Amino acid sequence: MAATLPPPRLLPSGDSAVTVEFSRTIDDAANERVLALDKALAASPIEGVSETIPTYRSLLVHYDPGTIGFDALGDRLLALASQKLPPATKARRWRIPVAYGGEHGIDLEDVAKALNTTPDDIIARHVGGDYRVAMIGFTPGWSYLSGLDKSLHMSRRQSPRLFTPAGTISIGGIQAGIQCLAAPSGWHLLGRTPVRTYQLHRNPTFLTEPGDRVTFFAIDHKTFDELDRAAEAGEIIAERVDA
Amino acid sequence: MSRLVVASIGPASSVQDGGRHGAQRYGLTVSGAMDRLALGAANTLVGNAPFAAAVEIGPFGATFTARDGAVRVALSGAPRNADIAGKPVAMDTSVTLKDGETLTLGFARGGAFTYLAIEGAIKGEEVFGSLAVNARAGLGSPYPRPLQAGDEFTVDAASGAPELRIELPKPVSGPIRVVLGPQDDEFDDANKALFLGSEWKISATSDRMGYRLEGPAIKHLHGHNIVSDGTVNGSIQVPGNGAPIALMMDRGTSGGYPKIATVITADVGRLAQTSAGTAFRFKAVSMAEAQDEARKFQQLIRTLPDRLRSADTIELNIEALSDANVAGQAVNAMDAGTWQVAAEP
Numbered sequence: 001m002a003a004t005l006p007p008p009r010l011l012p013s014g015d016s017a018v019t020v021e022f023s024r025t026i027d028d029a030a031n032e033r034v035l036a037l038d039k040a041l042a043a044s045p046i047e048g049v050s051e052t053i054p055t056y057r058s059l060l061v062h063y064d065p066g067t068i069g070f071d072a073l074g075d076r077l078l079a080l081a082s083q084k085l086p087p088a089t090k091a092r093r094w095r096i097p098v099a100y101g102g103e104h105g106i107d108l109e110d111v112a113k114a115l116n117t118t119p120d121d122i123i124a125r126h127v128g129g130d131y132r133v134a135m136i137g138f139t140p141g142w143s144y145l146s147g148l149d150k151s152l153h154m155s156r157r158q159s160p161r162l163f164t165p166a167g168t169i170s171i172g173g174i175q176a177g178i179q180c181l182a183a184p185s186g187w188h189l190l191g192r193t194p195v196r197t198y199q200l201h202r203n204p205t206f207l208t209e210p211g212d213r214v215t216f217f218a219i220d221h222k223t224f225d226e227l228d229r230a231a232e233a234g235e236i237i238a239e240r241v242d243a
Numbered sequence: 244m245s246r247l248v249v250a251s252i253g254p255a256s257s258v259q260d261g262g263r264h265g266a267q268r269y270g271l272t273v274s275g276a277m278d279r280l281a282l283g284a285a286n287t288l289v290g291n292a293p294f295a296a297a298v299e300i301g302p303f304g305a306t307f308t309a310r311d312g313a314v315r316v317a318l319s320g321a322p323r324n325a326d327i328a329g330k331p332v333a334m335d336t337s338v339t340l341k342d343g344e345t346l347t348l349g350f351a352r353g354g355a356f357t358y359l360a361i362e363g364a365i366k367g368e369e370v371f372g373s374l375a376v377n378a379r380a381g382l383g384s385p386y387p388r389p390l391q392a393g394d395e396f397t398v399d400a401a402s403g404a405p406e407l408r409i410e411l412p413k414p415v416s417g418p419i420r421v422v423l424g425p426q427d428d429e430f431d432d433a434n435k436a437l438f439l440g441s442e443w444k445i446s447a448t449s450d451r452m453g454y455r456l457e458g459p460a461i462k463h464l465h466g467h468n469i470v471s472d473g474t475v476n477g478s479i480q481v482p483g484n485g486a487p488i489a490l491m492m493d494r495g496t497s498g499g500y501p502k503i504a505t506v507i508t509a510d511v512g513r514l515a516q517t518s519a520g521t522a523f524r525f526k527a528v529s530m531a532e533a534q535d536e537a538r539k540f541q542q543l544i545r546t547l548p549d550r551l552r553s554a555d556t557i558e559l560n561i562e563a564l565s566d567a568n569v570a571g572q573a574v575n576a577m578d579a580g581t582w583q584v585a586a587e588p
Contacts, residue, residue, distance in 0.1 A: 011424050011425035011426070012422050012423070012424040012425060012505070012530055013424065013425045013473070013475050013478065013502075013505055014422055014475050014476075014477055014478070014505030014506065014507060014508065014533070015422060015505075015507050015508050015530065015533035015534045015536070015537040016475070016508055016537060017473075017475045017505075019425045019472060019473065021425075021472070024469070024470065025470060026470050050264065050265075051264060051265055051267055051268070052268060053267045053268050053473040053496060053497070054268060055470075055471055055472040055473055055497055056470050056471065056472070057470050057472065058472045058473070060472065060473025060474075060475070062267075062475070065508075065534040065537045065538060066537070066538050066541050069534055070530045070534060135471070135497065136268060136269050136270045137270045137471060137473075137495065137496045137497030138270055138471075138495045138496070138497060139270050139272075139379065139380065139495070140266075140269060140270045140271045140272075140380055141269060141270055142270050144471070181379075181380065181381075183379075198269065198270075200370065200382075205266075205269075206266070206269040210268070
């Protein structure tokens, strides 16, 4: 399958980073190639490469131009990217509890109205999704998910909110998200999870990795409060089921 | 141990170092000093590693008082008047505050950020190898927020080492150099030429996250929404209103606007020290030139200790003084050799 895909483009991102771009659009096949290149780089490190940032469609590679130049690094990245994709390894799967609606998901009713259906139906469609962590960015632990049910695709809000709470579970455009810290957002807020995808003094500090699978399940607001206390104490309350 | 007490300080002042690397893939902002050369120079003066944690002082004044013993410090970066009990303190020199003495710093006279390094460096709890403050994520140590009056640092007692000054190379002037891309193909030739050919000013609403640029509106070929991808220090993104934003140290790790160009590593600190309202231009350079400059910049940081001189052999930097006079700004001969000379009083 990899052989049928065009080679990635190397886009200069200044003198100390290069963007390896597989696609201009959100595309699961491209995202798989991004994550495969990221893995290949981790398995056979290139001297001078300091850090990589996988995104939906590209891998940003930070490097030290004192150790390796743009052309030499570009050649090696293209060679790695042209390798056949490794057989799909078992992805980790996280089952994430979500308290939908009410104070935890203030847009649930509006989303239901906009899509001409009921809040319960929106929850069912959101819970029914099989998601993949395509990238993590913006703020610590903010996990961008692909796999949102097509019937839930809708434009972002006209005016973004300056504050949305920690743990917000939201949808925006064709994406779904798990937000860890309070942050501004223009997405539609369906609920909140007590799961911390980022918690400083916990091991691991970051729960999700690009490539992980995610499903959601609904909990009531009382259960939310109980799990929230456990999570605050450092317990990992997301259920891990290896797919 | 001595203490250094922040007796007063303005906004946009915080503990910064070389930044927090290795977790951008999880959305963790890098942060770190806006002007790495100035951080390196200040630290080198007091015998610290170049990117050790120091106080990054924003454009307003500040005062620091030594308690429970003497504290040795050094200043570099945006020039400003400084004194201890009325006795002037030069930029780019070390100085020892005796127990109870106060170092008083005025407003930045050109540039924005001055670094106060402390002998033995600021101590705290590192997260991902850094004490740098990232207020949004609640990170940074000893205070995970901008500094306030009353904050204090527990620091090494002054060593009594002879005071030093550092001879930095003559400040680079001229346009801020960029490498085009990663999304320069989202703009047509006319708009790329407009970006490179226009005069820009930094908006007063800029901060450590990004510098908003005031100038002509830059139009996109295919609209302003791209699928989010990674950012670097100095990425110049163009949002829907056409007003570019240069992403700085507190940038988000990813962004969804096309990035027309990237400031070269050697010039990010110069851009950081460009005062709001000062006109400047960009210039595109080749990747080869940018990487050559990046290597020279690394070499400069590595060899900062070779530039140390005894503080009692101050020579007037006639060239810098003359530049300063051209700019119409009276400057203190003691700090004329530093980064910036204010274009406006």
